[in-house]
Amino acid sequence: MGRRNETVKAGGRARLRIGRWIVWALLVGLGGSAWAGYESGLERAEFYLSRGATYGSDAVRSLREAEAEDPQRAWADPRWLLAAARAYAQTGRATESLWALDRLEALGKLGQDAAALRDHLLGGAGLGRVRVVSAVPVNRVEFRIEAEDPAALDVAGRKTLERLGELLGRGIAAGPAGTVLLVPEGRFRVTFDPSAPLESPKGTVELEVWAGDEVTLRLVPRHPPADRWEIAAGARAVSLAWPGLGGMRYRLVRERPGDPVVVCEGEATSCRDEGLPVGVEVAYRLETRTADGTLAAVGRVAATTLPPVDRAAAEAALQADLRVGIAWALGEGAVDRVRVVREDAEGDVAILERRPPDPLREGQAVDGPFVPGGTARVLSYRVEAWVEGAERPAAVARAEVELPPRVRRVAQVAESVDRGAVVVYWETVPREAVAERYRIYRQRGSGTLGEFVGEVTDAFAREFLYEVADPVAASEFRHFVIPVVGEDWILDPEWIQATGEEPDQTFDKRRRMGMPLPDLALAWDPCQGARLYAVVVGEKEILVKRPYAELDGLQTALLGTRYPVTVYAVGTQGQRTPILRLDLSYEAYPRPGKEEQR
Structure with missing residues (x-):
């Protein structure tokens, strides 16, 4: 039994x-379905830990699965942190165990057992501390720690170093407070990844670690990265700006082989470097230092100043006043001055030279006015873009414009009257010819060649408009046009048809016959070689053939009592010469005196 x-x-x-x-x-088999999620991962880890150190690796795997589900929750959850500290310690991951314990302490949840484990790691496990410090936070840096004499490490030390290598291979963060690594006692070589964003240390450095003691490994990262700079390169200057760090000072150095130049120094986070050559690459080094002068970070960047301008375009146009307008536009690139030159057979004529602060990239120049000649001629211009110190212009553009010939004569004049306005049209010979201005006269009856009605200053004009009070009377007007170049009138004998004879009757006879008398009758000595005479009284002007003229319309209530009178002789070649000047004074509408009233 x-x-x-x-x-x-x-x-x-x-x-x-x-x-x-x-x-x-x-x-184990149903972990992906029945035990999915953060809570299930944590519960699995706690179950594995309850089974002893044999299942430590399983506990680590479950803890990492839970952390992957919700990292923020994991590092704020005392349950997860305590389980992680125990699991990491069991599997030789002393550094990660210490991080979990430090987090528990920061949360105020470091219990008695956790505190004992922390004391063991820091003082009883034969481990020393390597504090990785970076004054400028670094999100991820990779390096290796290798024992100079691996045989000198015991089994636990080799396991701790192996697990630390796995951690460092994933990269760690570092900041001003430092990140602590637990390393077995001994001498080690620390090798940094060449691609690590560090200015120093580079390559391999040596460390000696003692159990229970701490050694500092100081990093100088590259900051700011190239994509965080703001760079504006000009022709001879570069403006740079970078993100600032609180409490830091900066020194911007222009790097030149054997001759670095400090461009700016202080707390400002921007700088302008001037006086640079055009079209060159300039390298800069930014040193970020703490208040005590410790080098915290180094940033490097390069900028290229604008090369000399290599494209230019120009256009020339003849304007209505017979001046030439020259417009230009330059392409991208550096330019220090612009010259506009007229190319002449006797030598270049400088029209304009422009420097900053006047705009150089585009602009206009004006040349002239030009007096048209007997034949057309071409005016050639050259626009030069210069960079200081150069022997020749960086870019050149050329433009041409044709100056038409002067008018030989007016071939045809026509007029139309519509709603109180008279429009005069004309053609010239040659058809494309020009004059500096055109004087328009109207003719009615005999005795004068015409009365001046207006002037056009557009060299290309072919019409003129003026208003009249009596459209019916205006329909009897006959107009003619005199082109003017300089002081010379261009006369056409075909339109000189009026007789210009002096009146047959004297003033007395005309008065007795009841004929109207002119406001002004003026006679003068003939001028030899004169083809015509132009008589100007105030604002009125008439043309006559003989040295005699009569003018009406002067004695009105609206006009003054003083008139300057000038008589011009117009020669056969159109030249005008003043031959008589008077200052005419009279009283309009005289009133009888006292004696006459009595």
Whole structure:
């Protein structure tokens, strides 16, 4: 009976062990479905930890799965942190265990058992501390720590160093407070990845670590990265700006082989470097230092100043006043001055030279006015863009314009009257010819060649408009046009048809006959070689053939009592010469005196 009971008990214990292993297999096999999520991962880790150090690696895997589900929750959850500290310690991950314990302490949840584990790691495990410090925070840096004499490490030390290598291979962050690594006692080589964003250290450095002590490994990162700079390169200057760091000072150095130049120094986060050559690449080094002068970071960047301008365009146009307008536009690039030159057979004529602060990239110059000649001629211009110190212009553009010939004569004049306005049209010979201005006269009856009505200063004009009070009377007007170049009138004998004869009747006879008398009758000595005479009284002007003229319309209530009178002789070549000047004074509408009233 006793044996049977022992057999039953043994069988029950065997079945219990089998049942536990079945449950264990189910837990492991169904982990992806039944135990999914943060809570299930944490519970699995706690289950593995309850089974002892043999299942430490399983606990680490479950903890990392939970952390992957919700990293922020994990590092704020005392349950996860305590489990992580225990699991990492069991598997030789001393550094990660210390990080979890430090986080528990920061949360105020470091219990007695956790505190004992922390004391063990820091003082009883034969480990020393390497504090990785960076005054400018670094999000991720990779490096290796290798023992100079691996045989000098015990089994636990080699395991700790191996697990630390896995951690460093994933990269760690570092900041001003430093990131602590637990390393076995000994001498080590620290090798940094060449692609690490560090100015120093570079390559390999040596460390000696003592159990319970701390050594500092100081990093100088590259900051700011190239994509955080703001750079504006000009022709001879570069403006730079970078993101600032609180409490830091900066020194911007222009790097030149053997002769670096400090461009700016202070707390400002921007700088302008001037006086640079055009079209060159300039390298800069930004040193960020703490208040005590410790080098915290180094940033490097390069900028290229604008090369000399290499494209220019120009256009020339003849304007209505016979001046030439020259417009230019330059392409991208550096330019220090612009010259506009007229190319002449006797030598270049400088029209304009422009420097900053006047705009250089585009602009206009004006040349002239020009007096048209007997034949058309071409005016050629050259626009030069210069960079200081150069022997020749960086870019050149040329433009031409044709100056038409002067008018030989007016070929045809026509007029139309519409709603109180008279429009005079004319053509010239040659058709495309020009004059500096055109004087328009109207003729009615005999005695004068015409009365001046207006002037057009557009060299290309072919019409003129003026208003009249009596459109019916205006329909009897006959107009002619005199082109003017300089002071010379261009006369056409075909339109000189009026007789210009002096009146046959004297003033007395005309008065007795009831004929109207002119406001002004003026005679003068003939001028030899004169083809015509132009008589100007105030604002009125008439043309006559003979040295005699009569003018009406002077004695009105609206006009003054003083008139300057000038008589011009117009020669056969159109030149005008003043031959008589008078200052005419009279009283309009005289009133009788007292004696006459009595």
